[in-house]
Amino acid sequence: MPLPRLGYDNLGLGVGLRSTHFDYILKNQPEVDWFEVISENFIDSQGRPRYVLQQIAERYPVVMHGVSLSIGSTDPLDFEYLGKLKRLARETNAQWISDHLCWTGILGRNTHDLLPVPFTEATLRHVVERVRTLQDFLERPFVLENPSSYITFQDSTMDEWEFISRMAEEADCGLLLDVNNVYVSSFNHDMDPDQFIRSLPHERIVQFHLAGHANYTKYIIDTHDNHVVDPVWDLYRTAHQLTGGVSTLLEWDANIPPFPVVHAEVLKAKRFMGEHLEPAAAAPETEPAMAPGEGETVFHPLHQILAEVE
Amino acid sequence: MSERGSSRSLDVVQRWFQAVVTHPDGVEGGVESEEAQRLIRLNRSELEAVIGRSRNLTAAERMGIYANAYYARLLECLASFFPVLQKALGEEVFEGFAFEYLQHYPSKSYTLDRLGESFARFLAETRPEPEEGEEPGAVGWPDFLIDLTVFEWNLNQVFDGPGVEGKPLLTAERLQSFPAERFAEARLVPVPCLRLLAFRFPVNAYYTAARHAGEGKEAPIPDPAPEYVALTRRDFVVRRFPLNAAQHALLEKILVGAPVGEAIAAAAEISGLDDEALGAELQAWFRLWVAEGFFQSID
Numbered sequence: 377m378p379l380p381r382l383g384y385d386n387l388g389l390g391v392g393l394r395s396t397h398f399d400y401i402l403k404n405q406p407e408v409d410w411f412e413v414i415s416e417n418f419i420d421s422q423g424r425p426r427y428v429l430q431q432i433a434e435r436y437p438v439v440m441h442g443v444s445l446s447i448g449s450t451d452p453l454d455f456e457y458l459g460k461l462k463r464l465a466r467e468t469n470a471q472w473i474s475d476h477l478c479w480t481g482i483l484g485r486n487t488h489d490l491l492p493v494p495f496t497e498a499t500l501r502h503v504v505e506r507v508r509t510l511q512d513f514l515e516r517p518f519v520l521e522n523p524s525s526y527i528t529f530q531d532s533t534m535d536e537w538e539f540i541s542r543m544a545e546e547a548d549c550g551l552l553l554d555v556n557n558v559y560v561s562s563f564n565h566d567m568d569p570d571q572f573i574r575s576l577p578h579e580r581i582v583q584f585h586l587a588g589h590a591n592y593t594k595y596i597i598d599t600h601d602n603h604v605v606d607p608v609w610d611l612y613r614t615a616h617q618l619t620g621g622v623s624t625l626l627e628w629d630a631n632i633p634p635f636p637v638v639h640a641e642v643l644k645a646k647r648f649m650g651e652h653l654e655p656a657a658a659a660p661e662t663e664p665a666m667a668p669g670e671g672e673t674v675f676h677p678l679h680q681i682l683a684e685v686e
Numbered sequence: 687m688s689e690r691g692s693s694r695s696l697d698v699v700q701r702w703f704q705a706v707v708t709h710p711d712g713v714e715g716g717v718e719s720e721e722a723q724r725l726i727r728l729n730r731s732e733l734e735a736v737i738g739r740s741r742n743l744t745a746a747e748r749m750g751i752y753a754n755a756y757y758a759r760l761l762e763c764l765a766s767f768f769p770v771l772q773k774a775l776g777e778e779v780f781e782g783f784a785f786e787y788l789q790h791y792p793s794k795s796y797t798l799d800r801l802g803e804s805f806a807r808f809l810a811e812t813r814p815e816p817e818e819g820e821e822p823g824a825v826g827w828p829d830f831l832i833d834l835t836v837f838e839w840n841l842n843q844v845f846d847g848p849g850v851e852g853k854p855l856l857t858a859e860r861l862q863s864f865p866a867e868r869f870a871e872a873r874l875v876p877v878p879c880l881r882l883l884a885f886r887f888p889v890n891a892y893y894t895a896a897r898h899a900g901e902g903k904e905a906p907i908p909d910p911a912p913e914y915v916a917l918t919r920r921d922f923v924v925r926r927f928p929l930n931a932a933q934h935a936l937l938e939k940i941l942v943g944a945p946v947g948e949a950i951a952a953a954a955e956i957s958g959l960d961d962e963a964l965g966a967e968l969q970a971w972f973r974l975w976v977a978e979g980f981f982q983s984i985d
Contacts, residue, residue, distance in 0.1 A: 416796060416797045416798075416799075419797075420797060420799065420846070421846050422846060422847055422848045422849060423845050423846040423847065423849055423919065423922055424845070424846075424922035425846065427851065427922060444796035444797070448696075449700060450695075450696055450697040450700055454796060457796045479700060481704060481793075482697070482700045482701055482704050483701065483704070484794050485704065485708075485792050485793065485794055486792075486793045486794060486795060486796060487704065487707070487708060487756055487793075488759060488760065488763075488793060488798055489707075489752060489755060489756060489759070491700075491703065491704075491707075491752065493696070494696065494699060496696075498695070498696055499696055502696060526748050526751040526752060527737050527738070527745070527748040527749060527751075527752070528737070528738040528740075529699065529736065529737065529738070530734070530735060530736055530737065530738055531694060531699065531736075564740060564743075564748075565738075565740060566740055566741045594742035594743055595740075595742060595743055595748075595751065597751070680763060680766055680798060681846070682766055683841050683842045683844075683845035683846070683924060684845060684922065684923045684924065685841050685845070685923070685924040685926070686923050686924060686925050686926065
C-alpha cells in the first residue's frame with residue numbers, strides 16, 4: 377500500500393504562475409506556499425520569463441505542469457522536449473512534473489488542445505508503457521491529471537475513473553486530481569462526480585487543481601476564467617477528506633484578476649478542510665449560467681507570454 | 687460505453703479525430719472529408735457510432751466544441767504575436783489570412799511560441815500577382831503586410847531569445863583605449879540579441895504610430911520607402927533603433943564577423959560622405975551603439 381501522496385510533500389495552497397503577475401510577485405514576495413509553472417512557457421525561454429522563474433524558484437517551491445507531453449498519442453514520445461523538461465526541473469528544483477491524460481496531436485501536428493482518449497485496454501497498455509518510459513527518463517516524480525473533456529468514445533470499455541486508477545497502479549505514477557475537471561466532465565458526460573472522486577486510488581493523489589469554468593447550460597467549458605463555484609468546492613471537501621489533504625493549486629488563465637484576488641481564491645480552500653464545515657462558511661459564488669456563445673472565452677492550455685517592446 | 691469495444695486502433699481513432707476537428711469546414715465537413723472517410727467510413731448522421739451523445743448534446747455538437755476551439759485558440763494566439771498587423775488589416779481580414787495560414791502551416795511544435803514563424807513566408811507565397819498596369823516586381827500593399835509581419839515576428843524572437851542581461855558588455859572606455867592602429871583589423875563581437883532588418887516600407891515608424899494611435903484608431907498606411915532597423919534587448923525589454931543605409935551596411939558586416947575596417951568601408955561606399963565627415967559620423971555612431979549595448983567585446 378503506497379504512502380499518502382506517494383510520500384511526497386503537501387506543499388500547501390499554491391497559485392499558477394502567470395506572466396501578468398510577474399512584477400507583483402517579484403516586488404511584493406507574497407506569502408504563497410508554492411507556485412506551479414507551465415513548463416512550455418519556460419523550457420525555451422532565454423529572456424525575462426526564464427529570469428523571473430529563476431527568482432521565484434529561489435524563494436518558493438515550484439512544480440512544473442506541462443501541456444504538450446501528449447502521453448496518449450500514438451506518435452513517438454518527443455525526447456528533445458523531455459530533455460528540456462528534465463533540464464528545467466533540475467534548474468528549478470521542481471518537486472514533481474505533471475501533464476494530462478490526453479493527446480495533443482498526431483502525425484507530427486499539435487492542436488494545442490487536451491484531447492480525450494478512448495478508455496480501452498489497448499489505450500491503457502499504450503499509456504502505461506509510455507508513462508514508465510518517461511518516468512525512467514525524467515528521474516523525477518511524475519503525476520498525470522484528468523483533463524476536462526467534451527466527448528466520449530463509443531469504443532470505451534471502462535469508466536474514466538477505472539482507467540485512471542488502473543493506469544496509476546500499473547504505471548506506478550502519481551495523480552493530479554483536477555476537481556473542476558471532474559465536475560466539468562461529469563456534467564458533460566452525465567456522470568456522478570462524487571462517484572468519480574470516491575473511485576480513485578486516493579493515496580496516489582499528489583496534487584489538486586481548482587479553477588473556474590463557463591457554464592453554457594447544456595455543457596460546461598473549462599475556461600479557468602472565474603472563481604471556483606460551490607459544487608466544485610463541495611467536491612474538493614470530499615477529495616480533501618479522502619486523501620487527508622494534498623498540495624492544492626488554483627489555475628486562473630483568462631480574465632486574470634490582480635494577484636491578491638487569485639491568491640485569496642485558493643485560500644478559500646481552508647474553509648473546506650474541516651471535518652464539520654458550517655454551510656454558511658462556504659464560498660458565496662453560484663453557478664453563472666450563460667447562453668452558448670455568450671462571454672466566450674477560449675481555453676488556452678498553454679498560457680502565452682507577450683513580448684515587451686519599448 | 688461499449689461492452690467489447692471495436693476493432694479500431696487508437697492510431698486510427700486519433701488520425702480521424704484530428705482530421706475532423708481541424709477541418710476548415712467544421713465537424714460536418716471534417717467527417718465527410720476524404721482523409722476522415724479513409725480512416726472511418728461513415729456519413730454525418732452516423733457520427734454517434736464513434737462518438738457518444740450526452741443527455742444535452744448530439745455527437746456532432748460535442749465534436750463541435752473541439753473544432754471551434756481549435757481555430758479560435760490558434761487565431762487568438764496569432765493575433766497576440768502580430769497585434770499591429772491585426773490592427774492594420776482589421777480583425778476580420780487578419781483572421782482570414784491567419785485561418786488560411788493555419789491550414790498551410792499547422793503547428794508541429796510543442797510550443798505555441800513558434801506558431802507564427804512561417805506567417806511572413808505564407809504571405810509572400812500567397813502574395814497576389816501585380817495588378818494590371820503595375821510593373822512586375824513593383825512594391826505594393828502586400829509587401830507592407832509582409833514587412834510588418836517580419837518585423838513583429840522579430841520583436842517576439844528578440845524578447846525571448848538569447849540576451850546579455852547580467853553579462854559584461856563593451857564599454858566606451860575599453861573602446862577608446864583600444865589601440866588605434868589595430869582598430870581596422872579588430873572585430874567587434876555583437877550581442878546575441880542584435881538583429882538587423884531592412885524593409886521596403888517604414889514598418890518600424892508605422893509600428894510606433896499604430897501603438898500611439900490608441901484603441902480603435904488607425905495609423906495611416908505609409909508609402910513605400912526603404913527602412914533599416916536594429917533590434918536588441920536590454921533589461922529584458924526589446925529596443926528599436928532606426929538606422930540609415932550606411933549604418934545598416936556597417937553593422938551587417940560586423941554581424942557576420944568582418945573586421946571593423948571592412949565594415950567601415952562598406953558604410954563609406956554608401957554614405958557619400960568625405961572621409962572627415964564620415965569620421966565624425968562614425969564616432970557618434972559607435973558612441974551610441976556602445977552606450978546602447980550593441981557589442982559584447984572587441985578583439
